[in-house]
Every structure is written in C-alpha cells, then in structure tokens.
Amino acid sequence: MNEIKLFCPATIANVSCGFDVLGLCLDSTGDEMIVRKTPEKGVKITKIIGQDLPLETEKNVAGVAVLAMLKEIDSEFGFEIEINKKIKPGSGIGSSAASAAGAVFGVNKLLNKPFSKEKLVEFAMMGEALASGAPHADNVAPALLGGFTLVKGYEPFEVLKLQTPSELFATVIHPQIEVKTADARSVIKQNIPLKKAIMQWGNLAALVSALYTEDYDLLSRCLHDEIVEPMRSPLIPGFFKVKEAAKNAGALGSGISGSGPSIFALSKGEATAKKVATAMAEIYKDFGVAYDTHVSTINTEGIKIM
Numbered sequence: 001m002n003e004i005k006l007f008c009p010a011t012i013a014n015v016s017c018g019f020d021v022l023g024l025c026l027d028s029t030g031d032e033m034i035v036r037k038t039p040e041k042g043v044k045i046t047k048i049i050g051q052d053l054p055l056e057t058e059k060n061v062a063g064v065a066v067l068a069m070l071k072e073i074d075s076e077f078g079f080e081i082e083i084n085k086k087i088k089p090g091s092g093i094g095s096s097a098a099s100a101a102g103a104v105f106g107v108n109k110l111l112n113k114p115f116s117k118e119k120l121v122e123f124a125m126m127g128e129a130l131a132s133g134a135p136h137a138d139n140v141a142p143a144l145l146g147g148f149t150l151v152k153g154y155e156p157f158e159v160l161k162l163q164t165p166s167e168l169f170a171t172v173i174h175p176q177i178e179v180k181t182a183d184a185r186s187v188i189k190q191n192i193p194l195k196k197a198i199m200q201w202g203n204l205a206a207l208v209s210a211l212y213t214e215d216y217d218l219l220s221r222c223l224h225d226e227i228v229e230p231m232r233s234p235l236i237p238g239f240f241k242v243k244e245a246a247k248n249a250g251a252l253g254s255g256i257s258g259s260g261p262s263i264f265a266l267s268k269g270e271a272t273a274k275k276v277a278t279a280m281a282e283i284y285k286d287f288g289v290a291y292d293t294h295v296s297t298i299n300t301e302g303i304k305i306m
C-alpha cells in the first residue's frame with residue numbers, strides 16, 4: 001500500500017466534568033486526508049484545502065506529530081500529506097487533533113502498524129502542544145481510539161477507551177466566532193477549592209459508571225462542570241441561554257465543547273438530539289450570531305479509511 005485516504009473525525013473534549021482527560025468522538029463532521037509514501041525520507045505537507053494553515057512541516061500540527069513518530073522508527077521512505085480541512089480551527093471540536101491524529105494513523109498504517117493506537121495518541125499530542133501550547137490528549141485520543149476515552153494520567157501517559165451507551169447522540173452548535181484554545185486556557189485559574197474538586201471527581205467517576213451501565217439519568221446528573229465552565233462561559237455569547245434551551249428540549253446535559261466556542265449537548269435518541277439542535281439554534285437566531293449545528297452518533301471506531 002502506497003497511499004491511504006482517511007476521514008479524521010471531530011471530537012468533543014472535556015465533556016463537562018473531565019477537563020483534559022475525557023473526550024468523545026463524533027461522526028457528523030471531520031477532515032479528509034491523503035497520506036502517501038515518498039522515496040525521500042521525512043514528511044512534507046503538500047496541500048491544504050479549506051483553511052489557511054502553514055505548510056511548513058515544523059509549523060503544522062500534522063507535520064510535528066509525524067516527526068515525533070519518525071524519531072522512534074527508522075523508516076526507509078518518507079511521507080507526503082494532503083489535508084482537506086472541513087473542521088474550522090478555533091471551533092472547539094478538535095480541528096488540530098483531527099489533523100494530527102489522522103497523520104500519525106495514516107503513516108502508521110503505511111508502515112504496517114508498528115505502533116499501537118495508544119502510542120499514536122502520544123505522537124498526536126505533539127500536534128496539540130504546537131497548536132495550543134499544552135500537550136492535552138482529550139481530542140486526539142477519541143479521534144484515534146473512537147468512542148469515549150479517558151486519560152488516566154499524563155506522567156506516565158496512560159489512556160483508556162470506555163464503553164459508549166448505544167442510544168447516545170451528540171448535538172453541537174458552533175457560533176461562528178473563533179476562540180483560540182491557548183486563550184481559553186489562559187483564563188483558567190491554576191488552583192481550585194477542594195470543595196469544587198470533590199464535586200468534579202465525583203461527577204467524573206459516576207459518569208464513567210453511567211457509560212458502562214447505560215444509566216442515562218445518572219449520566220445526566222454527572223454532566224456538570226464546577227471548575228472550568230464558570231471561567232470560560234463569558235467567552236461564549238448566550239452560553240447559559242443555549243444550555244437552558246437544550247435542557248428544556250430534553251437533553252441529558254450540555255456544556256462547552258473543548259475550549260469552545262462550540263456548545264455540545266448529549267441526548268438519549270436521535271429525535272431528542274434533533275429537537276435539541278433546533279432549540280439551541282433558536283437562541284442564536286435571536287442573538288443574530290451566525291452558527292451551524294450538527295447531530296451525530298458517537299463514532300466508536302474513530303478515524304476511518306475511506
């Protein structure tokens with residue numbers, strides 16, 4: 001095999017109570033990517049369609065992720081990458097993660113899979129470090145492993161794939177403003193009161209239990225963010241109105257998708273998820289903010305070969 005074409009899915013990081021550790025994979029939107037073998041060693045980004053992003057390997061999230069990988073293996077050939085960016089950078093649904101994860105997945109496949117998907121997460125994280133200054137894995141892990149993923153720890157790095165309840169759907173609304181992850185991270189205080197930490201880890205642990213027992217009511221009670229959402233919500237116009245509209249339309253819960261500005265909601269069943277999308281959109285219609293919405297199953301596979 002000399003060439004591979006991939007669908008690199010969008011993802012929702014944090015999922016309210018799991019800042020930097022919890023994420024889930026979407027199916028409704030994603031980048032497309034072609035990875036090709038070349039006789040010259042190294043990696044080149046040859047084409048980017050849809051967004052104005054750097055082609056220089058060291059400045060491109062896909063490029064640095066593959067460079068991290070090639071440091072650990074002696075490949076007799078190199079790679080070139082074409083990216084059709086369908087996920088807008090700064091939208092909060094893992095744009096940089098899709099490119100970084102797709103690139104390492106594609107190269108690994110063309111090398112006959114020397115690395116596990118968990119190891120690929122670590123390489124892809126180098127792309128996130130370039131994009132936001134912080135090597136977080138809560139977008140690249142669900143993009144690579146699919147479903148819900150949990151980073152058990154960063155030092156040493158350990159990531160787990162969790163179970164996905166069968167009737168769970170995600171709704172995402174993306175107000176057309178850009179929030180850079182680095183900026184959204186700069187508003188977060190570095191210390192938190194113990195009382196809030198207790199609420200957060202209680203919710204996170206119970207959410208994991210709810211995923212395995214398919215307990216949608218428990219899942220609903222866990223979708224709270226005591227720590228980061230209060231600090232970031234001022235960056236997103238109409239955030240609390242959108243949350244309220246989602247809840248009233250039957251969502252299990254909602255929150256900031258990754259570092260925003262997209263807002264996600266989770267629902268039991270597609271019909272409810274669609275009602276939630278309409279209700280969320282009504283708020284932005286009133287605000288006069290341009291937006292787009294999508295409803296998605298949870299993609300339990302992750303990156304797909306097209």
Ligand code: HSE
Nearest residue numbers: 013020136138258259
């Ligand atoms: N956990 C990261 C953050 C995700 O919230 O900054 C960014 O998509």
